Amino acid sequence: AEWVAIRDDRTVFHENRQVSRSGRVRDVLWTIRPRFAEQRLVSFYSSGRDITDRKDAERRLAESDAHHRSVLAGTLDPLLTIDPEGTVVSASDSVERVFGFAPDEIIGQNIRVLMPEPHRSQHDDYLENYARTGMTSILGQTREFEVVRKDGALITCELSVSRVDVPGREQPLFTGSFRDITERKRAREAELSMLRALATVGESAAIMAHEIKNPITAVNLALRAVADQLGQEHKDVLDDMAWRLSRLQQLM
DSSP, rough: OOOTTTOOOOEEEEEEEEOOTTTTTTEEEEEEEEEEETTTEEEEEEEEEEEEHHHHHHHHHHHHHHHHHHHHHHHHHOEEEEEEEEBBBEEHHHHHHHOOOOOOHHHTTTTGGGGGTTTHHHHHHHHHHHHOOOOOSSSSEEEEEEOOOSSEEEEEEEEEEEOOOHHHHHHHEEEEEEEOOOOHHHHHHHHHHHHHHHHHHHHHHHHHHHHHHHHHHHHHHHHHHHHHOOOOOHHHHHHHHHHHHHHHHOOO
């Protein structure tokens, strides 16, 4: 139908799939050019080029891209990929939930937008130093960083950064995985604060017990000395008092 619709001297390109004698399906790109005689279309010239390898590569790329998008859509922790200049080239959907930026909003921006000072001002120097020396302290390990949300609030994240060397691409990419640990860190700090408070209370209680215990010991010894000078009836009463003081001293 497309061929028949040709009414002028122009070249048409058409792709289709054909089965070879061996049974293999091949992708073919046809170049079609009409031939006119006395302003009438009389025939077509056509030539075909096997583009199977190219179409296979395109299909693999599309499948890879679809897989990549599904990972970015499904990951709970934010994932960001930057180029060597620090420009964000991809972002997971979870970036919006944690950082407040929609993926399309942060893609194209420099990663500095998520950094507080002094890292924001120094980040370009970090990248330039890595490009020049190949040395960095962040790749291949997890570190804690503060991140600035879109609303300006600071949150604490564990950040893991890895280098990605893409075939056919001269320069690498860098992918960062962020985990918001703000609440976990607050809970840990509250727990440490409570433990410090309990330690202070325990120390104070020990001091108080020591100070109370010494007078009790003195009173106990005095009662026993007096009891030795009294008759049996009074001695029994004082001995009972001394025994009760000894029990109190043991409890403390």
